[in-house]
Amino acid sequence: MTRNPIPEIVIGRLPVYLRALTRLLEQGRQVTSSQELGERLGISAAQIRKDLSQFGEFGKQGTGYDIEFLVAKIQEILKVDRVWEVAVVGAGDVGHALVNYGGFHDRGFKIAQIFDNDPDKVGTSYKDIVVMDIAQMQEKIRKAGIKIAMLAVPASVAQEVVDQLVEAGVEAILNYAPVNLVVPPGVRVQYIDPSVHLQTMTYFLD
Amino acid sequence: MTRNPIPEIVIGRLPVYLRALTRLLEQGRQVTSSQELGERLGISAAQIRKDLSQFGEFGKQGTGYDIEFLVAKIQEILKVDRVWEVAVVGAGDVGHALVNYGGFHDRGFKIAQIFDNDPDKVGTSYKDIVVMDIAQMQEKIRKAGIKIAMLAVPASVAQEVVDQLVEAGVEAILNYAPVNLVVPPGVRVQYIDPSVHLQTMTYFLD
DNA sequence: CCTGATTTGTGCAACAAAACACAATCGTGG
DNA sequence: CCACGATTGTGTTTTGTTGCACAAATCAGG
Ligand SMILES: NC(=O)c1ccc[n+]([C@@H]2O[C@H](COP(=O)([O-])OP(=O)(O)OC[C@H]3O[C@@H](n4cnc5c(N)ncnc54)[C@H](O)[C@@H]3O)[C@@H](O)[C@H]2O)c1
Ligand SMILES: NC(=O)c1ccc[n+]([C@@H]2O[C@H](COP(=O)([O-])OP(=O)(O)OC[C@H]3O[C@@H](n4cnc5c(N)ncnc54)[C@H](O)[C@@H]3O)[C@@H](O)[C@H]2O)c1
Numbered sequence: 001m002t003r004n005p006i007p008e009i010v011i012g013r014l015p016v017y018l019r020a021l022t023r024l025l026e027q028g029r030q031v032t033s034s035q036e037l038g039e040r041l042g043i044s045a046a047q048i049r050k051d052l053s054q055f056g057e058f059g060k061q062g063t064g065y066d067i068e069f070l071v072a073k074i075q076e077i078l079k080v081d082r083v084w085e086v087a088v089v090g091a092g093d094v095g096h097a098l099v100n101y102g103g104f105h106d107r108g109f110k111i112a113q114i115f116d117n118d119p120d121k122v123g124t125s126y127k128d129i130v131v132m133d134i135a136q137m138q139e140k141i142r143k144a145g146i147k148i149a150m151l152a153v154p155a156s157v158a159q160e161v162v163d164q165l166v167e168a169g170v171e172a173i174l175n176y177a178p179v180n181l182v183v184p185p186g187v188r189v190q191y192i193d194p195s196v197h198l199q200t201m202t203y204f205l206d
Numbered sequence: 207m208t209r210n211p212i213p214e215i216v217i218g219r220l221p222v223y224l225r226a227l228t229r230l231l232e233q234g235r236q237v238t239s240s241q242e243l244g245e246r247l248g249i250s251a252a253q254i255r256k257d258l259s260q261f262g263e264f265g266k267q268g269t270g271y272d273i274e275f276l277v278a279k280i281q282e283i284l285k286v287d288r289v290w291e292v293a294v295v296g297a298g299d300v301g302h303a304l305v306n307y308g309g310f311h312d313r314g315f316k317i318a319q320i321f322d323n324d325p326d327k328v329g330t331s332y333k334d335i336v337v338m339d340i341a342q343m344q345e346k347i348r349k350a351g352i353k354i355a356m357l358a359v360p361a362s363v364a365q366e367v368v369d370q371l372v373e374a375g376v377e378a379i380l381n382y383a384p385v386n387l388v389v390p391p392g393v394r395v396q397y398i399d400p401s402v403h404l405q406t407m408t409y410f411l412d
Numbered sequence: 413c414c415t416g417a418t419t420t421g422t423g424c425a426a427c428a429a430a431a432c433a434c435a436a437t438c439g440t441g442g
Numbered sequence: 443c444c445a446c447g448a449t450t451g452t453g454t455t456t457t458g459t460t461g462c463a464c465a466a467a468t469c470a471g472g
Binding site for chain 4: 413414415416417418419420421422423424425426427428429430431432433434435436437438439440441442
């Protein structure tokens with residue numbers, strides 16, 4: 001069975017499954033079913049089964065899924081069965097919160113570098129990582145072979161920083177700045193903008 | 207033409223259109239077309255037109271859309287033609303970044319209250335907002351009639367805090383904790399989890 | 413006032429995703 | 443070792459979303 005092009009919407013649900021499964025593991029559970037998982041996530045059991053079946057047969061009829069095994073499989077599919085080094089650009093409030101955040105380690109990521117253009121910030125340490133000058137960014141990222149960046153600079157400079165990141169070989173960008181970015185094909189961008197999320201919900205309020 | 211149930215996926219794109227249009231306005235532009243907007247956002251022009259047509263006729267054939275007018279219309283549709291008071295729970299790194307963030311004001315939101323359970327934090331000021339004790343949360347939220355909350359507490363206590371928020375009348379929650387929340391019908395939750403976003407992208411890396 | 417270049421709004425066709433429903437399989441307990 | 447309840451994986455149906463293509467409208471220039 002060769003890998004068909006899997007719909008991106010399916011890929012997007014896998015990390016959510018993974019997060020829920022990890023939580024079940026923490027609660028000491030060993031086995032779960034598509035039904036139980038679906039109830040917790042507000043997703044139909046059939047959908048979960050179909051999503052997983054795109055990648056193989058991971059369950060046992062009559063029993064369900066061995067959680068530890070399924071976690072390992074999804075990690076493998078998502079390529080987070082390794083640790084990716086990540087660069088953070090912008091050592092402001094958001095950059096600080098990200099570097100300080102302990103939740104990346106067991107989910108496949110390690111913040112390896114952080115950059116800023118403010119001379120007052122360059123050289124200071126955030127956790128155990130020293131803030132480096134943006135002028136060195138391309139060289140450092142290229143040298144370390146970093147493919148993933150989180151962008152936490154003001155919106156006004158986001159596009160220019162992105163252009164540099166792409167040139168340095170970055171292929172995945174998580175953008176906190178409230179602007180749409182233009183990137184060449186082959187580079188992926190995801191957006192985190194709390195205002196966008198909130199505005200999606202206000203529509204449904206009275 | 208009475209309001210039909212508009213697909214949620216359409217609602218979710220409106221804030222993105224709004225953000226791009228606002229940016230065009232800042233750049234001094236007065237008029238745009240579905241084609242231009244689509245190119246900037248990586249969305250087909252037809253889709254943008256169809257999305258907007260769900261709510262009325264906002265454009266002029268041969269000309270395009272008056273940006274200021276369209277912005278006002280979308281703000282109205284999303285109900286962000288007013289300012290919503292928002293409560294933040296958890297005065298840690300994320301809570302701090304949110305309170306400090308200047309980007310909510312012109313997008314329909316104002317952080318009005320912040321709560322924590324750490325006695326060292328209660329009473330201190332973040333920007334011009336005093337951190338209040340979680341014990342007072344329900345009363346304060348109810349009294350202010352707040353309907354929207356941002357949740358920035360550890361995952362382990364997120365569900366219990368959410369239960370309290372819901373009981374206090376909150377109907378929209380933006381959750382930063384990496385857990386799926388269970389809420390009664392009528393309450394909306396959106397999730398921000400950088401690991402989930404990153405894991406969606408690693409699938410496509412080599 | 414006519415012509416041509418644009419661009420909207422939308423009916424319809426094509427495509428995609430989700431739900432349904434059930435045979436196949438598994439484990440358990442008698 | 444058989445029968446039953448549980449649960450998967452999947453072919454089929456249903457539902458939802460996107461793209462296409464064009465009439466209708468608008469504007470500018472001659
Ligand atoms: N704070 C939040 O909760 C929040 C929420 C949503 C979005 N955002 C967005 O995230 C981004 C960062 O927000 P923040 O609150 O951390 O802002 P901040 O001002 O605290 O930090 C921005 C940092 O970027 C640095 N910087 C500026 N120009 C740079 C450049 N050219 N190269 C490298 N570094 C540069 C600044 O020196 C500063 O340290 C902004 O785009 C903001 O709109 C923030
Ligand atoms: N920092 C990040 O970049 C980041 C990224 C993604 C997700 N998160 C998540 O966001 C949440 C907050 O992260 P953080 O970095 O700000 O953590 P943090 O530890 O800095 O802050 C958490 C705050 O919540 C408070 N708190 C704990 N229990 C509480 C309770 N029962 N009621 C009220 N307040 C309580 C703590 O006193 C603390 O001030 C966590 O769930 C974290 O996993 C953080």
